Amino acid sequence: MTAATTTPLQSVLHPAGPDAAIIAHLSWVLFGGAALIFVAVMALMVIGLRSKGGRQVPARWWIAGAGIVFPVVVLSALLVWSTWRSADLSPQTSRGAMSIGVTAKMWWWEVRYHDPASGREVASANEIRIPAGRPVYIGLTSTDVIHSLWVPALNGKMDTVPGRVNGLTLQADKPGIYRGQCAEYCGEQHARMALHVIAMAPADFERWLANEAQPAKAPDNALVERGRAAFLEQRCQSCHTIRGVAEGSRLGPDLTHVGGRMHIAAGTLRNHRGSLAGWIADPQAIKPGARMPAALDIDGETLRALAVYLEQLK
Numbered sequence: 001m002t003a004a005t006t007t008p009l010q011s012v013l014h015p016a017g018p019d020a021a022i023i024a025h026l027s028w029v030l031f032g033g034a035a036l037i038f039v040a041v042m043a044l045m046v047i048g049l050r051s052k053g054g055r056q057v058p059a060r061w062w063i064a065g066a067g068i069v070f071p072v073v074v075l076s077a078l079l080v081w082s083t084w085r086s087a088d089l090s091p092q093t094s095r096g097a098m099s100i101g102v103t104a105k106m107w108w109w110e111v112r113y114h115d116p117a118s119g120r121e122v123a124s125a126n127e128i129r130i131p132a133g134r135p136v137y138i139g140l141t142s143t144d145v146i147h148s149l150w151v152p153a154l155n156g157k158m159d160t161v162p163g164r165v166n167g168l169t170l171q172a173d174k175p176g177i178y179r180g181q182c183a184e185y186c187g188e189q190h191a192r193m194a195l196h197v198i199a200m201a202p203a204d205f206e207r208w209l210a211n212e213a214q215p216a217k218a219p220d221n222a223l224v225e226r227g228r229a230a231f232l233e234q235r236c237q238s239c240h241t242i243r244g245v246a247e248g249s250r251l252g253p254d255l256t257h258v259g260g261r262m263h264i265a266a267g268t269l270r271n272h273r274g275s276l277a278g279w280i281a282d283p284q285a286i287k288p289g290a291r292m293p294a295a296l297d298i299d300g301e302t303l304r305a306l307a308v309y310l311e312q313l314k
C-alpha cells in the first residue's frame with residue numbers, strides 16, 4: 001500500500017470500521033424516520049388547507065394524538081432502540097487492546113507507540129498507524145487547549161482535554177488511509193490540524209513499528225551529512241528530536257522518521273524535499289501562527305541539504 005495510490009477518505013457515509021458502521025446505521029434510521037414524519041406532517045397540512053369543512057376531527061384529539069401520544073411513542077421507541085444499538089459500540093478501554101497515545105497540540109498531533117521489542121516509547125506525528133482488523137485504544141490528551149479527534153470513517157469524535165486522558169477505540173476493517181480532523185475550534189490554525197489514520201496489514205504494521213523504533217539512519221553521502229550538520233547549526237533540536245542525533249525536546253514533532261510520513265504540518269503539505277524546504281524557510285507564510293519560526297538566515301544550498309536530509313529519514 002502506498003500513500004500516493006489511495007485517496008484518503010474523510011466521510012461518515014463510508015464507514016470503514018465496526019463503530020463507524022453502528023453510528024452510520026443509527027444516523028440513517030433516525031434520518032429516515034425524521035424524513036417520514038416530515039412527509040406525513042406536510043401531507044396533513046395539505047389535506048388541512050384543502051378541506052372545505054364538513055366532518056372534522058375535534059382539535060383536542062389532534063393535540064392529544066399528534067401532539068402528545070405520537071411524539072411520546074415514537075421518541076421512546078427511538079430512545080430504547082438507539083440505546084440498545086449503542087451498547088454494541090466498543091468499550092473505551094485499553095484492556096486487551098493495543099494502546100497508542102495521542103497528544104493534541106496547537107496545531108498538530110503527537111502520536112506515541114509502545115515498541116514491544118525494546119519496551120520504549122516511539123514518537124511520531126500527524127499519522128496514526130494501526131493494524132487493520134483489531135481494536136486499537138487511543139489515549140487522548142492535550143497540552144494546551146481542548147481539541148477533538150474525529151476520524152469519521154472509523155468512529156465518532158472524542159475531545160482531548162488538558163490534564164486528563166480520554167479513550168477512543170479505532171478499528172479499521174481493512175488496510176486503507178482514513179483522514180481525520182481536529183473537530184473542536186482551537187485557534188488560528190484549527191482548520192490545518194488534520195491527521196491520517198493508516199491501517200496496515202498486521203505483519204506490515206509490525207515491520208513498520210520495528211523500523212520506527214530504530215534511531216535515525218546515519219548519513220550515507222556528503223549532501224545528507226551537510227543536512228544533518230545544518231539541523232544542529234540551525235538549532236532545530238531545541239524543539240525537535242531526531243533519535244540518534246539530538247534527543248529531548250517534545251515541543252515540535254519527533255523527526256526521527258519524518259521522511260516516511262505522507263504529510264507535514266498536520267496534513268497541510270504533501271511530504272517531499274520541496275515542501276520541506278518551503279516549510280523550513282517560511283512556515284508562517286503557509287500556516288500563520290504555527291509555533292515554528294522561520295529559518296531566515298539559511299542559504300539556499302544549506303536549506304536544500306537540510307530538506308534532503310529530512311526527506312531520507314525513513
Ligand code: CUA
Nearest residue numbers: 147182184186
Ligand atoms: Cu485543534 Cu481544532
